Amino acid sequence: MIEARGLTKAYGEKTAVDNVSFTVEAGRVTGFLGPNGAGKSTTMRMIMGLDAPTAGSVTVNGEPLAKHAAPLREVGALLDAKAVHTSRTAYNHLLAMAATHSIPSSRVREVIEMTGLGSVAKKRVKGFSLGMGQRLGIAAALLGDPQTIILDEPVNGLDPEGVIWVRDLLKNLASEGRTVFLSSHLMSEMALTADHLIVIGRGRIIADAPIAAIIKGNGQARTRVRSEQPERLMQLLTGAGGAVEIIEPEVLEVSGLDTRDIARTAAENQIMVYEMVPLQASLEEAYLDLTKDEVEYQSHSTTGTSVPGKTGGN
Ligand SMILES: Nc1ncnc2c1ncn2[C@@H]1O[C@H](COP(=O)(O)OP(=O)(O)OP(=O)(O)O)[C@@H](O)[C@H]1O
Numbered sequence: 001m002i003e004a005r006g007l008t009k010a011y012g013e014k015t016a017v018d019n020v021s022f023t024v025e026a027g028r029v030t031g032f033l034g035p036n037g038a039g040k041s042t043t044m045r046m047i048m049g050l051d052a053p054t055a056g057s058v059t060v061n062g063e064p065l066a067k068h069a070a071p072l073r074e075v076g077a078l079l080d081a082k083a084v085h086t087s088r089t090a091y092n093h094l095l096a097m098a099a100t101h102s103i104p105s106s107r108v109r110e111v112i113e114m115t116g117l118g119s120v121a122k123k124r125v126k127g128f129s130l131g132m133g134q135r136l137g138i139a140a141a142l143l144g145d146p147q148t149i150i151l152d153e154p155v156n157g158l159d160p161e162g163v164i165w166v167r168d169l170l171k172n173l174a175s176e177g178r179t180v181f182l183s184s185h186l187m188s189e190m191a192l193t194a195d196h197l198i199v200i201g202r203g204r205i206i207a208d209a210p211i212a213a214i215i216k217g218n219g220q221a222r223t224r225v226r227s228e229q230p231e232r233l234m235q236l237l238t239g240a241g242g243a244v245e246i247i248e249p250e251v252l253e254v255s256g257l258d259t260r261d262i263a264r265t266a267a268e269n270q271i272m273v274y275e276m277v278p279l280q281a282s283l284e285e286a287y288l289d290l291t292k293d294e295v296e297y298q299s300h301s302t303t304g305t306s307v308p309g310k311t312g313g314n
Contacts (some may be wrong), residue, residue: 001023001024001025001026001060001061001179002021002023002024002047002058002059002060002148002150002181003022003024003058003059004020004022004023004046004047004056004057004058004085005021005045005056005057006019006020006021006055006056006057006274007019007021007043007053007055007057008020008054008055008057009042009046009051009053009054009058010054012123014028016039016042016203016255016302017039017043017046017053017200017286018202018203018204019055019056019204020039020043020056020200020205021056021205022071022205022208023093023282024179024181024198025179025196026147026148026177026178026179027172027174027175028174028180028195028209029180029182029193029194029195029196030179030180030181030182030194030195030196031182031183031193031194031196032044032181032182032183032197032198032199032200032231033184033185033187033190033191033197033198033199033200033287033291034088034183034199034200034201034291034293034294035201035295036295038201038202038203038231039200039203039238039296040152040183041079041152041183043058043200044077044079044150044152044181044183045079046058047060047065047075047150047181048065048075048077048079048150049064049065049071050065050079053136053191053277058092060074060075060148061074061147061148070091070101070102070144071168072097072100072101072143072146073101073103073144073145074144074145074146074147074148074151075146075147075148075149075150076141076142076143076144076148076150076276077136077138077141077147077149077150077152077293078137078138078150078151078154078210078240079148079150079152079153080150080152081219085104086115086124086125086126087124087125087126088124088125089121089122089123089124089163090112090117090120090121090122090123090128090136090139091108091112091114091121091122091123091157092109092134093125093140094111094112094139094140094143095108095134096142097140097143098255099160100209101144102113102141103143103144105118105259106188106314107143107145108143109283111139111140111142111143112289113140114142115135115136115138115142115168116137116140116162116165117135117136117139120212127287128196129157129158129311131157131158132157133157133160134156134159134162135162137154138154138166138169139150142222142237146178147162147178147179147181147191147201148178148181149170149173149179149180149181149182150171150181150182151180151182151183151186151284152180152182152183152185153185154166154170154182154184155184155186156184160226163189167189167192167202170182170193171193174195174269182194185284187284187287188282188283188284190211190283191211191215191283192280194211195210195265196208196209196210196211197209197210197211197214197291197299199214199216199287199291200227201259201291201293201294201295202294206294207290210217211283212292214248214283214286214287215280215281215286216280216283216286217286218239218281218285218286218288218289218290219281219282219285219287219288220255220256220257220280220281220285220288220289221255221278221279221280221281222253222254222281223252223253223254223255223258223259223262223276223278223279224251224252224253224254224266224275224277224279225246225249225251225252225254225262225266225273225276226250226251226252226273226274226275226276227252227271227272227273227274227311228250228265228271228274229271229272230246230249230250230252231246231269232269232271233252233265233266233273234246236251236255236265236266236269236271237252237254237262237265240257240261241256242254242255242256242261242301243255245255250264253279258260259276259278262276263276271272
């Protein structure tokens with residue numbers, strides 16, 4: 001379990017992490033989301049004892065990480081896969097790390113097999129691709145068989161098979177009762193991997209809830225409606241307070257009205273509807289909704305519609 005209480009980090013004038021408190025529970029995958037510059041990496045570095053808090057504290061299983069006798073056995077972290085520039089082979093790199101914690105070489109071979117690095121274990125890390133470097137970083141994180149795993153952008157650079165492997169690995173680690181905390185900007189992947197989310201914006205926590213609750217509470221639910229009279233139905237539903245878009249011939253997407261309202265409006269006006277499908281907002285939509293005021297580095301769309309599903313008069 002990771003517990004942050006009043007955790008704060010200032011760099012001169014800039015408060016990168018501003019009085020945040022949260023708990024990352026064991027037994028589930030917790031995702032850590034936020035726009036660029038929100039304070040994710042700074043928070044993770046403070047958890048790992050790589051940066052000292054300006055105020056507040058963060059503990060791992062009840063103690064600051066530095067107080068644990070064998071930190072590698074307590075927490076495994078992948079914070080910056082690119083940080084490994086070594087002329088050692090992958091095997092020797094892991095072996096050197098293992099030696100600092102009296103971890104046997106059999107465990108080194110085990111994590112090499114687990115991470116699919118068997119065929120390149122005797123190659124120099126310097127020549128590794130981004131994906132191989134990422135796998136090596138994950139192997140290093142798992143070396144001490146830690147109770148807590150912290151990964152910053154673990155699927156960055158991995159091919160689709162690698163992405164699925166990381167997803168399954170993290171879910172398995174959580175199901176064994178471990179604490180898994182990961183950041184990623186890939187919303188679709190986060191939606192498939194995490195059980196719980198902590199969202200940070202401009203150094204402050206803006207959401208801390210199960211992923212389903214975050215999707216339900218943010219982003220707009222819509223209904224896809226098929227009808228033979230789409231224009232007429234659009235007019236009526238707009239009049240009833242809905243936001244309506246015709247997305248293909250005979251297909252409308254409606255937000256702001258529930259399926260009962262839509263059915264009633266159609267029936268009262270004798271318009272045949274032959275399909276109604278409630279569509280849940282995606283995590284990406286929910287996330288964009290949640291963080292729309294928190295983005296430090298705002299980009300501007302040149303097409304006029306930047307957020308999928310946000311058109312139609314919301
Ligand atoms: N060593 C440092 N010195 C000064 N400012 C820093 C330092 N490290 C981070 N910052 C600033 O603190 C803020 C938070 O940065 P951080 O890297 O934690 O964000 P992040 O959420 O991890 O962003 P990203 O998604 O882009 O990786 C940013 O404004 C960043 O510029």
